[in-house]
Amino acid sequence: MKALTRKSNRILDPPPSLDPVDTLALADTHDVRGNRRSGTPTLIPLSPPPWHLARPGDQSGEDPGTSSVFYIHMLLRNTLFLHCLRLFILLQTSLTLHLATAQELTDTSSMSTNGEPQKFQSPLDVEKYPGTPEGLNLEQVHIYVRHGERTPVGVRMADQPANIPEQWIMCKTARRMQASVHGMPEIGDQFLESRKIVERKDGTSMPGECLLGELTDLGRKSTYDYGTSLRKLYIDKLGFLPDTLEKADQVYFRTTNMPRTTESLQHIIHGLYPTSKCHPNAIPPILVRNGRDENLIGNTSNCKRLEVLLVGFAQGALFLRLFESSYAHVIPLAAASAFNPTLEPLDKKLSKYIGGKPVRVDGKPRASGIMDTIRAAAAHNIKVPPEFEDKGVVDTIERAVIAEWFSDKTEEVRRLGMGRLLDDLSRKIQHKVEYGEKDPLKVLVHATHDTGLAALCSTLDVFDEKWPAFTASITFELFKRTADPQSSSIMQTVMSPFRTMTKPEYFVRMRYQNKNMVLPMCADEGKHLSGSPEFCTLTAFRERIKELTPVDWDAECAPGGRASR
Template sequence: MTTLQPRPPYTDAELQKLYPPNLDLQLVQILMRHGERTPVSPRFQNTGLPPFWPYCTSVRQITSTILSPSSSSLTTLQWTRRLETFSRESDSPTLALSPTSHPDNICDMGTLTDLGRQTTSSLGARLRDLYITRLGFLPPAITSPSQIYLRTTPVPRALESLQQTFSTLYPPNTRLPSPETGIFPTPVIITRAHADETLYPNDGNCRRFAALSRAFAQRAADRHNNTPDMEYLNQLIGKWMDGGKVAVDSRPRLSGVMDTINATLAHGPETRLPKEFYDEKARGIIEKIGVEEWFQGYRESEEYRRLGIGGLVGDLVERMVKSVEGRGDEVRFGLLGCHDTTLAGMLASLGAFGTERWVPFTSHVAVELFRDNMKGGRERGGWFGGLFGKGKEIGRRPAEELGEEEKKKLEGYYVRLRYNDEVVTVPGCRMEGKHLEGDESFCTLAAFKEIVDKFTPKNWKQECRMGRGETVSLPKVPEPAGY
């Protein structure tokens, strides 16, 4: 799947059912995939597909912070970026050109395109319509961004997508001067060093996870390389592949074929593959195998879940628990710029990715925390507990380590997930006593935390080093996700 086609806004009846009056929305955390981009590497130039695409007008207006030579203060430099490459005849340098031989607006590999900026801006507008205009959960204007938690991976397309989404969630005319300072504080966007990043499955800095990923990828190759489905793909596009063969582990890999297909489908006619690449049956086969190769490990292996996405999901739960306890800053809304592997990895680890279709560009998962206003949970476990309660924070401590008083703090709170505005249900939450009566999609916070605790790492970096040099073996019996 490529560009997301958002569903229509909720009707009033749908909204009332999704947000019942006895539940107060307390914290929302949005994980969003970046918008449309170019392929992460050039492929299929033998079909006539140009390696460089002219869909990035932003490169003509890049602004950088520099030190002013006259005043020793910081100022800005606006500049235009052009790409240089090798000439076709030799290693001589030459400017990269568009299909119409222009050097401007040229995208680099894996770059957010003009369309990607549009769709992520549209996401921000949809979030504003839901959480501000219709639900009144967030204020229509802000004087401080302190209630908004912004975090992104260090990948530029994720950062730029986050910026685009925030810019329409709170457009400039809704960011008002603070009464204390007379200015609107600069929004803070949090990033991490690559070695510490858990906002995507970090196989580059977690060797154990990388080994597990290779093992599951090899199993997918063993299962699918010699099948009628792969033969169907070979008949269609095998002639364009290196070595004349399509396989899970071919050159390019089958997932790389999918990457280029999806990127070309999202953009204009100047950057199209031959029509056989867009055969509907072929695309279904490619996506089904791609989903298995990349995400089946989350469904079957607790270690895979723990090393691949457990740190991130543990962060989400810890933030919800802090909101319940009334500890720390009162963040009400989180926006996290990430990737397709983040969204599918998290949902699959919770047993809630029930699809064989790839995550479209600008997809999002909403993790919503509710308080039952009939039970008064906030007063018992929130402000009062945070100010006067004794004992250490619940945070990441496993459920079995919590005392009865600590467990009571979580009562009356529920977690609900929506993927691209469609409700998804965690299977372990369907059990009696684990959800809001009458609606299995509202998982009790205690049950949700207990499920996540099972694959939240205690020391991610140390666990990433475990088993180095050992042969990786997959679980003999699948360890189901979401329980």
């Protein structure tokens, strides 16, 4: 479990537009004499200077050994002066870099293709959030959000004529690493601060260069904006959450153990509850599970039966794009045989961009890898070959990739893939229903991946067969309805003290990509709110989730599997 650490009442890793950069003194553009210079930023140590740089004889003309008292006096004075000077440089440099960073991110966040909003980003639309039928009160919200924009997870199409960059200089912000270092008893715990810079295989480096699959500056900005949208919706518009977070038990934040999701969640938190709106004693932790316990995405690592099914049905391992090199041996045979023929007509247009090789589901690069690179480039306003701007071309590749990953919708795959996550959701909702106000938890935010969102939608039969955009999100909202006192007759009102109180009704609404989802499992009469099919009764919702929950996870995940019912 990771926790947000507060230092001087400031949560670490703030949103890019507010990032004070580093707390180490930087000699970024000038040397110690004030002369303009170029090169890699230099870290100025904050320890006292070597003794020979502060010799009293250097200022007075005296022999250094003539006056030990004078020597000590001058040493202390010069040391204090240098510390003050360095503090001044620190503040000036931090302010300058902060302003430059804010302007840079403002420019970056407005990037778009042909002046239009980014196609591959899905911000939360507060203005179009639909109202609810009278009498329904929001009780709890579960949010699953994909991380922000990132670099491709592999280097593809870097050569001519595609010329998509191999190195992406788009990670200039939040390069600070801060780790708690246990000091001596008389010193106490301290923080070790440094900067992270990507080193290339030839030993060279470029500040601001991103790792493969890393959250970029644009991704940090978009996830921070997502957090501010959550604040506008659930605090400013609906008044559901408190304006200031006074107690950490009102919120729940969890992420997969990947840097891009963890950093995305940090920025979402800062947008939802900035430092000024978070009580020092209510700093929310960020929860992370061990790989064997992870359920935000299909866990093929700890469920061999699921891996067997995915390979057999050519869906591809859900972890494939997260740990691509580890799953290079997974060859989706069925999807390849079914969809490679549909990709063959694209060879004349696209093969020149991938070294003359054909575009195939199981090709090198894989069709999913091509789409990954193209989408990441387009999201960052990087020019892609014109053929990849053709909707027909992109749609053809997307259909093949979707089939590779999500074509299998058998009950066993649904149960082993998303069953445990849905069971977590169902149990937490039921706990809120049973304990009411005694359960203070109001909002749960999970940072996940495109595969997690698509698998959830596919499991519940509402997947639109489109790859989830960056910052796309799914929400499950729990509503409570009590008896309407205005609808009671006079006789009912008179007799009300003598009859049992009507139990409240509960409903669940699923939303994806700013749209209400009408769940097929709640389509029958009596399984949803009359006149509002998107509001599934909690009873119907939990009944279906129970069917999707593994009875014995370990037994069902054995390579041979085991019938659960």
